[in-house]
Amino acid sequence: MNLFAEMRAVVIAALETMSTEGTLPKGxxxxxxxVEPPRDPAHxxxxTNAAMVLAKPAxxxxxxxxxxxxxxxxxxxxxDLAEVAGPGFINMRLAASVWGMVAHDALKQGRDFGRAALGHGIKVNVEYVSANPTGPMHVGHTRGAVFGDALASLLDFAGYDVTREYYINDGGAQVDVLARSAYERYREANGLEPEIREGLYPGDYLIPVGAALKEKYGDSLIDKPESEWLADLRVFSTEKMMDLIRDDLALLGVEMDVFYSEKSLYGTGRIEAALKRLDDLGLVYRGTLEPPKGKLPDDWEEREQTLFKSTQFGDDQDRPVKKSDGSWTYFAPDIAYHWTKVERGFDQLIDVFGADHGGYVKRMKAAVSALSENRVSLDVKLIQLVKLFKNGEPFKMSKRAGTFVTLRDVVEQAGADVxxxxxxxxxxxxxxxxxxxxxxEQSKDNPVFYVQYAHARxxxxxxxxxxxxWDMSDARLAQADISHLHPAQLPLAKKIAEWPRLVEIAARANEPHRIAFFLYDLASELHTLWNRGNDDHSLRFIQDDxxxxxxxxxxxxxxxxxVISAGLGILGVTPAEEMR
RNA sequence: GCACCCAUAGCUCAGCUGGAUAGAGCGCUGCCCUCCGAAGGCAGAGGCCGUAGGUUCGAAUCCUACUGGGUGCACCA
Structure with missing residues (x-):
């Protein structure tokens, strides 16, 4: 029950009646x-803005x-009252009993209160995290993971058919680096001195991989040329890294529906098929790019490349899909990957990227528009940096200094909910x-605590x-008479009534943070009402006898x-029964 | 040089996809527990919404140009 949507329907019906009666033009x-809440509750x-919006056309x-x-x-x-105000607003005062009905509705529906039909079962694919399988997740990934997961839950709550997806970048050169790094740990496991050269991954997390390799291969790979082990080790260590990442995600409570491997696109003709599709649409050509304006890169040279005509879809430059040696650029499998999303029947795509990938947005959107012939939309959400602080001091992360903060570090110290x-x-x-x-910190300037505290109270x-x-089960409470709310209770009841509307707004904007801010406001109303009980005992929740x-x-x-519980559920946070 | 993101109270940030007198927390000042959890609440002070134009009944919100900050910019993913 979305009260605002219902009242808008009332306004629309009234307008349509006016049209048929001739007071307003037809059509x-x-x-x-x-129909929205006014900024000032006194209004x-x-x-509704109906009169102002319609004045000119009518x-x-x-x-x-x-x-x-x-x-x-x-x-x-x-x-109860509808009056004209200001330039032509109509302010409506609703019957007091309406608010009690909303609360009643919330009790009856429980955590499904506010669930919206906005999405109409539209298939949405939310791709997030997609961290390279070369090591454990760090804080930067954590924010993207939380955001993507909450967004997916939000869209689900708003009635979309959501798939959570992780794209495994297991096709590129960084996986060679991983395999070589793991090989050194394998030599180490066999009692040899590892040579962690510049450019290899030095992290301790590869030591167990080396041990596992020894278990599988014994010493049979020692002193063998790279060509004999590289392919196997790529697969082996990527799988180990994905195990690591899956564990990290589980710590955060993030569970993916699909892990899609980049490597699986190679050798199957999928990349070729996607590129052929673009070619068939006349969007691929051989050509040379203008050198960038301003300062040239040192090694700039003009060269002919295979290019995707992304400028036709608003990109600043056409983008190469093949390297000069004829192999694919990183963009090619990405095109193919997004083509699979289109082929798999998704109506909307959402990619969650780090903000440093902002330059990649236009070409990706161009590719999706081209491949789907504008049927499928891609929304890219960029996640800004997380700045770490310890005791108020900025905390610099450095791999070399060993002050690299992982997702695990954060969750173990702060907890997944927080x-x-x-x-x-x-x-x-x-x-x-x-x-x-x-x-x-347990105080009201910490929103996590503040919201949890309201719930716990x-x-x-x-x-x-x-x-x-007393029986105060939800079923019993749903029978309680709340048709005559005290004026002090109204702000809380009205806030509850806003929940379904807020869900729709947040889902439309793909912005889960709005849920968090709403919960803070809702908690605030609850705390206020609670404290009113100190002055006026008749407002206390428990009335003796x-x-x-x-x-x-x-x-x-x-x-x-x-509502708090439903909202926290969307954010993936467990409501607290009590504060310790 | 180009593109994208950002600019709102002293600080950190919201602002409902164009609505009325722009909000919250922190910090500052003063209040409220013999009484359901004061880990809370109430009140006060604090603003040219970066600047200048434009669109319209109406702009923090949309458009353009500037200023200042971040990110990225051919064969790295």
């Missing part, structure tokens, strides 16, 4: 008519439309500070009333925590 475009519960004055529309709206039983919530308290394209001391009330022998009165108060509080 007006009503799509810009909105009422909801406001050839009427906003006030005239507004006067008639407000009269028509007064016929709606859920509207990490996840905190990473969603910033918009994805804004840099994020992560201070180990601050995220663990209500749980505490439920426990207490249970000890009094009066089960019915308690139930009606607790019902509202519980409805709030149902």
């Amino acid at each position: 007006l475009d009503l799509s810009n008519v909105t 009422g519960d909801m406001a 050839g009427l004055k906003p006030r005239d439309i507004a006067d008639k529309l407000s009269h028509a709206l007064m016929a709606e039983p859920r509207i 990490t996840r919530f905190h990473m969603l308290t910033r918009k994805n394209d804004a840099p994020l500070d992560f201070d180990f001391a601050k995220v663990l 209500v749980c505490s009330v439920l426990r207490k009333s249970g000890e009094a022998g 009066n089960e019915a009165a308690s139930a009606s108060r607790i019902a509202l509080a519980r409805a709030a925590t149902v």
Whole structure:
């Protein structure tokens, strides 16, 4: 039940009646008519811009439309008052009983309250993390993982058919480096001195891989030329790295539906097929690129290449798909990979990239537009850096100095819930500070704690009333009479009513951080109401010796925590029953 | 040189895909527990929404140009 959508329908119906009665011209475009909460609660519960939006196309004055529309709206039983204000807004005050009905609805539906039909089962593919399989995940990956996962959950909640996908970059030269690095650890496992040359991966995490290689191959690969072991070791060590990454993701509570291997595209004709498709569309040609303006790279030379005409789709430059030696560039398998997404029937694609890959967005969008002939849209969400702090001091990460902070480090220190919530308290394209001391702080300037505390407080009330022998189950609370809310309870009830609307807004924008901010506001309303109980005991949730009165108060509080719980669920955070 | 992202209170950031007098936390000032969890709440002070134009009934939000910061820029993924 989305109250705002329902009231918009009431407004639209009134407008259509006005059209048929001749008060308004027929055939007006009503799509810009909105019903939303006014900034100032004194203006009422909801406001519509209908009169202002329609004034020009209808050839009427906003006030005239507004006067008639407000009269028509007064016929709606859920509207107590509709009045014209300002330049032509219509402010609506809703019947008090409406808010109780929303809370009641939340109790009945539980965590499904707010689940939207926005997506209509549209198939969405969310690709995130996609970290190179060359080592454990670090903090930078963590934010992308949390974001992508929360976004996927959000879209699912909004009614989309979501697939969570990880693209394994196991086809490129970095995997050769991995295999060689693992080979040195293998020699080490056989009692030889490893030669971790410049450019190899020095990390300790490859030591167990070396040991596993010894177990599998004994000493049979020692002193053999690279050509005899490289291919095998590529496969072996990539698998080990993916095990590592899967474990890291599990620590965070991230579970993928699909792991798609880049390597699996090679040798199967898939890359060729994707490129042929572009070629058939007349989008591939042999040519040379203009040298970049400004300072030239030292080794610039003009050369003829196989190019994809991405400029036709808004890119700044056509992009090479083949290297001069005839092998594919990294872009070619990416094109093929996205082509598989189109072929697999997805209607919308979302890629979650690090902000340093921003330059890659246009060509990827161009490729998807071209391959799908504009049927499938690609939205790329760029994730800004995480700045680590320790005790307020910026913390520099350095592989050499051994101060490389992994996902595991973060989750083991801060916990998955805290990490996840905190990473969603910033918009994805804004840099994020992560201070180990601050995220663990238990005060209201830590949103994680603040929201959890609100939830825990209500749980505490439920426990207490249970000890009094009362049945305060959700089923029982859904029967409670909450039709006559106290004015002090209204702000909380109204916030609860906003939840379904917020889900749609957040899903439309692909912005899960909005959920986190909403939960903070909701928690704030709950804390406020709680404290009102200090001044006015009749507002306390537990009314001694009066089960019915308690139930009606607790019902509202519980409805709030149902929403908190649903919201935290989208963020992948467990609601706290109590704070320790 | 070009493209993309960002610019909002002293600090860190929201701002509902164009709405009314721009919000929150921190910090500062003053209040509120014999009483459901004060790990909270209330009140006050604090703003030319980077600058200049444009679009319109209406702009922090959309467009253009500047200024300042970040990222990226042919055969690396």
